[in-house]
Amino acid sequence: MAVHPATDTIASIATAPGVAGIGIIRISGSESLSLLKTCFVPRVPRDQFVSHKLYYGTIVNQQGQALDEALAVYMQAPHTYTREDVVELHCHGSYVVLQSVLQTLLVQGCRPAEPGEFTKRAFLAGRIDLTRAEAVIDLLQAQTEGAARLAVNQLQGQLYTRLEHIRQQLIGFLALLEVAIDFPDDDVEIFDSTEVSFQLREQVISSLEELLAWSEQGKVVREGIKVVLAGLPNAGKSSLLNALLQEERALVAPVPGTTRDTIEERIVVRGIPIHLVDTAGIRKYEDPIEALGVERARQKLEVADLVLFVVDGSAGMTQRDRDLYQSVCHKSHLVVINKSDLMTTRQLEDLFSSFPEALCIPISAKHGHGIDRLLEALFQTIVGGRGPRADQMTCAPNTRHRAVLLHTLEACQRFEQALIAGAPVDLVAVEIQSALDCLGDIIGLTTPDEVLDTVFSRFCIGK
Ligand SMILES: Nc1nc2c(ncn2[C@@H]2O[C@H](COP(=O)(O)OP(=O)(O)OP(=O)(O)O)[C@@H](O)[C@H]2O)c(=O)[nH]1
Ligand SMILES: [Mg+2]
Structure with a gap:
């Protein structure tokens, strides 16, 4: 600029x-x-x-x-x-x-x-500080209510306040250290390492760790995740896409090899944008067009955040299913046992036992059975169990903040180590100053011009 x-x-x-x-x-x-x-x-x-x-x-x-x-x-x-x-x-x-x-x-x-x-x-x-300026663009670009809520919170200073609190704590430590440097021979211990260590962990390091965890979830809430539907031809991938979208988006036919190209659509599950990709059924091919489709399917699988591995339950578990599963099971995935309407309970149990390590969800894409359970499992796999719940987060640092927060945390950890090792006070002060510089970059006190230019170039004209 x-x-x-x-x-x-x-x-x-x-x-x-x-x-x-x-x-x-x-x-x-x-x-x-x-x-x-x-x-x-x-x-x-x-x-x-x-x-x-x-x-x-x-x-x-x-x-x-x-x-x-x-x-x-x-x-x-x-x-x-x-x-x-x-x-x-x-x-x-x-x-x-x-x-x-x-x-x-x-x-x-x-x-x-x-x-x-x-x-x-x-x-x-x-x-406004830089985090609030960035919140403006996040708000303009928000695709879901969750993303908009995080942007408004940030606009109202929730992230700034957290960072400012951490900054003030560090400034307090630095002030104590400086007194200790100026009056090294004082009888009274001005800088109590044990007390500072305790406060550092409770007030600073834990807060930084929480913000980093929130930033991971925030990325999911803002940008969503890519979910690829994969399986053999005729497993019911396109039927599942349609059931998830609640519209007849993809062609469905009893002939294997119906889907040639990839089909991408977006749904929102409890505030999380999910980019669904239906792919060509993967098999050895005769038809060159289908071959291209299968190649595309494999590429999409590579970049998937999560795979829905769709199995035609009525056909039972075949060697081809096993081979294909081997090639996707290293990714985060759910096994979707489709056509459960054509299966007995016994057959279902047998299929479950073929995937001892995975979460298996029986559905009937054609009749819409089990779709709610699948969505719940999808949501839980994305956010549940690991990390904070999206609706409990008050703010979510973005990718720029995250990179600098990691440096801040590292500096604070070095500060902690120096305290434990009884390092000279002036060396300890260097680490605090380094953490303070990082925080200054996030909120815009010391942000380099190139970074400012990048931040503001994301805006549209008129904002
Ligand atoms: N009975 C029953 N039939 C289903 C179900 N889901 C899909 N089908 C049928 O299975 C056939 C194949 O379905 P598709 O959705 O086209 O399967 P696909 O995995 O997309 O197939 P390709 O695009 O060829 O890879 C169609 O005739 C569907 O009507 C189900 O839950 N129950
Ligand atoms: Mg299909």
Whole structure:
């Protein structure tokens, strides 16, 4: 992102392109009010605009020609998104109208905002820290309620507060150490290593570990997981896809080799986005097109987070099933015993015993039996048992935070080791400072410019 003087005035269309009831143009910077005065004629003439009040009127170009009827609001600094003077023009949501209003503003001296520049200004003005700025983009991109909830929590400072608490603890330790360095011969023990060690573990290390666990789950809540349906031809993979989607998405036929290409669809299971991939039944092939499909199926299996291994229970366990299972069982998986409507209890039990290590779920994709149980097992495999429950997390550090949090934790662990080993205080101080620097990077106190540029380049124009 280019460097601009913070005082120049920027403008952009803040709403998504397309036909809509309203479209909003946002202006920020010291010239906002004068731009409003030149391009907006309020219906009731007035000398000044009162801050945070909505006015009805006409937007005009330099020739005085009406471009749109609109509502306008002037928001005086510092009580604004950017902490600068801000104006919003609520026009009709026509791309042509919005473009012509924007052009009028640009001709009159402001420049087009870069992606994320409004939020970057809010960050640079100290209104929000970097984690809250990042929450804005997470919120805009949230695909599920769970992801939106985490983004709102982060926007409200839940992650920042946790990190700030850890930072203050470390600053406290550093202050004690500095006194100990300045007065090495004092009789009173200023820096009690045992007490500091205890506080470090209870207040800092455990909190960092919890945040790291949350970040793993947060990735699942935000991005979801890839679940690949695999099995022999005719096992009922496409029927299962349809049952999970509750629509006839994929072709289903009694002929083996019906699905040639992969089919990808998305469902949400208790807040977790699941990217389902139906694949061609895997077998030795004669048909070259089917061969391509099978190759694709194998590629998808490679990148799957979880495999649903579908077996035609009515056909029993064949050698081909066993061979195929051997090639997928190293991945996280569930065994789905399909066509249970055609099976006796005895046959089911026999099949279960063929997969002693796996969780087996009997279903009938055709009749929709067992699908709820399968979804529950899927959810439990993704989140249950290991790690925190998504709905218990108050925030979820992202990939950038996670990498830096790992460095913070390592520095704190070295700090702990140094305390245990009775290392000289100045060496201990180095580790605390290193942990503090990492936390500073996360919240934006010391974040390098390249990282800031990457963060804000993920934004859309107008935010
Ligand atoms: N009785 C019964 N038949 C089923 C069930 N599930 C699928 N079938 C039938 O099995 C046949 C194959 O189903 P598909 O869903 O096309 O199987 P597939 O695994 O996608 O097959 P390929 O695409 O060829 O690999 C169809 O005739 C389905 O109606 C089930 O639960 N019970
Ligand atoms: Mg199929």
